[in-house]
Amino acid sequence: MSRVRVLVGTRKGAFVLESDGKRQKWDVSGPHFGGWEVYHLKGSPADPNRLYASQSSGWFGQIIQRSNDGGKTWEAVGNTFAYDGVPGTHQWYDGTPHPWEFKRVWHLEPSLTDPDTVYAGVEDAALFRTTDGGQNWSEMPGLRGHGSGPHWQPGAGGLCLHTILLDPSNAKRMFIAISAAGAFRTDDGGTTWLPINRGLKSQGIPNEEAEVGHCVHRIAMHRSRPSVLFMQKHWDVMRSDNAGDSWTEVSGNLPTDFGFPIDVHAHEPETIYVVPIKSDSEHYPPDGRLRVYRSRTGGNEWEALTNGLPQSNCYVNVLRDAMSVDSLDKCGIYFGTSGGQVYGSADAGDTWSAIVRDLPPVVSVEAQTLDG
Amino acid sequence: MGDLMIRVALPAHLRDLASVDGEVVVEVAGSVTQRTVLDALEARYPVLSGTIRDHVTLKRRPFVRFFACGQDLSHEPLDALLPEEVVGGKEPYLIVGAMAGG
Numbered sequence: 127m128s129r130v131r132v133l134v135g136t137r138k139g140a141f142v143l144e145s146d147g148k149r150q151k152w153d154v155s156g157p158h159f160g161g162w163e164v165y166h167l168k169g170s171p172a173d174p175n176r177l178y179a180s181q182s183s184g185w186f187g188q189i190i191q192r193s194n195d196g197g198k199t200w201e202a203v204g205n206t207f208a209y210d211g212v213p214g215t216h217q218w219y220d221g222t223p224h225p226w227e228f229k230r231v232w233h234l235e236p237s238l239t240d241p242d243t244v245y246a247g248v249e250d251a252a253l254f255r256t257t258d259g260g261q262n263w264s265e266m267p268g269l270r271g272h273g274s275g276p277h278w279q280p281g282a283g284g285l286c287l288h289t290i291l292l293d294p295s296n297a298k299r300m301f302i303a304i305s306a307a308g309a310f311r312t313d314d315g316g317t318t319w320l321p322i323n324r325g326l327k328s329q330g331i332p333n334e335e336a337e338v339g340h341c342v343h344r345i346a347m348h349r350s351r352p353s354v355l356f357m358q359k360h361w362d363v364m365r366s367d368n369a370g371d372s373w374t375e376v377s378g379n380l381p382t383d384f385g386f387p388i389d390v391h392a393h394e395p396e397t398i399y400v401v402p403i404k405s406d407s408e409h410y411p412p413d414g415r416l417r418v419y420r421s422r423t424g425g426n427e428w429e430a431l432t433n434g435l436p437q438s439n440c441y442v443n444v445l446r447d448a449m450s451v452d453s454l455d456k457c458g459i460y461f462g463t464s465g466g467q468v469y470g471s472a473d474a475g476d477t478w479s480a481i482v483r484d485l486p487p488v489v490s491v492e493a494q495t496l497d498g
Numbered sequence: 499m500g501d502l503m504i505r506v507a508l509p510a511h512l513r514d515l516a517s518v519d520g521e522v523v524v525e526v527a528g529s530v531t532q533r534t535v536l537d538a539l540e541a542r543y544p545v546l547s548g549t550i551r552d553h554v555t556l557k558r559r560p561f562v563r564f565f566a567c568g569q570d571l572s573h574e575p576l577d578a579l580l581p582e583e584v585v586g587g588k589e590p591y592l593i594v595g596a597m598a599g600g
Contacts, residue, residue, distance in 0.1 A: 183511065185509075185561040186509075186515075186562070187559060189515065189545075207553075208554050
């Protein structure tokens with residue numbers, strides 16, 4: 127019988143939640159790396175017991191941890207993230223040039239085929255890769271070398287590369303997203319990159335349809351249709367049917383189209399999920415009601431999923447990496463909140479319950495579906 | 499003269515990271531300075547590389563401070579000799595995580 131493991135990164139450590147395929151009773155272990163911020167953990171699709179974790183601290187910097195036994199034990203691996211060549215400058219908040227400085231790893235994306243190969247999205251925005259299980263990290267310099275780098279400007283959370291999507295059908299194609307530069311695609315394994323932001327409109331930037339400068343919060347794809355992308359932008363939910371060459375808005379009847387995470391049902395490529403947040407200055411759900419919205423039509427037509435979620439006095443946020451799906455039948459979906467709750471649904475969002483309620487603020491959630 | 503044994507006190511999070519309890523002792527050959535002690539510490543415990551000073555610039559991380567014998571050495575030259583009490587093993591070299599954040 128299949129099992130599910132949910133990896134939870136929080137402001138004060140990592141937690142591992144495990145259940146059988148019924149997903150009713152959960153074992154919780156942790157905190158791992160207690161007291162440290164864990165922006166992200168993720169398992170290798172090629173070896174689900176090989177996990178990688180980004181552990182960081184304002185005091186002591188960046189650590190990368192690796193587990194070979196599904197999170198029971200961990201070992202620190204390489205933590206040198208040195209930019210390739212002379213780093214140069216990007217724009218600071220006031221528009222002045224600011225030197226590129228490594229701050230932390232936001233997202234770790236293991237290769238689909240090799241447990242020792244992992245991509246890391248970092249702040250200040252750049253893409254790194256290891257091919258030796260995390261011992262050594264090298265920048266893939268083509269991204270910052272694309273030419274627009276000096277014009278990238280940080281979002282409120284920093285100039286972070288937070289999303290990495292690997293195309294299961296084309297090993298040379300990859301998508302990434304940066305706040306607040308936008309989305310980029312490579313078709314040659316990372317040597318060269320193309321900004322893919324046509325159709326995005328962002329009020330408040332000098333040219334609201336600029337090639338770069340958009341605050342993309344998250345991109346998602348279904349592995350069976352890797353040219354169809356869904357995006358939660360700062361404001362607006364968007365979709366692309368041509369691998370990002372152009373985007374159209376699909377916010378439809380959402381109560382607000384601001385938010386952070388977006389994800390796709392494991393078995394229904396047109397079923398997508400978002401968590402609407404009232405605004406960029408409030409960062410909590412509208413009306414104090416925590417609602418996941420589901421569209422079964424790839425956007426535009428949305429339904430509120432509320433069964434089991436708090437519908438009064440709820441003022442938590444759900445961050446961009448804090449939603450994930452498993453691939454059981456029925457599809458399970460999980461998300462974590464700034465209030466320390468991790469909610470799970472074993473029926474594609476129809477009903478929800480809290481797996482844990484009192485963790486530190488949740489930064490990331492990743493679900494793994496395991497055999498046996 | 500053989501290598502000198504220098505006592506180093508680490509903050510709790512770095513003790514956990516290095517899997518040690520209490521003070522550690524590192525061997526330093528030649529002059530005992532902040533730089534040679536930190537070099538020896540990182541060589542003995544590679545997991546600490548980058549946690550006290552930047553990998554590339556070797557600058558002290560902003561919320562880390564260095565003390566010995568009641569003195570704040572955080573802004574002293576890295577190549578200045580450490581006090582005799584540290585060299586002789588009477589006092590530890592203290593690496594401290596700043597109390598910050600309210």
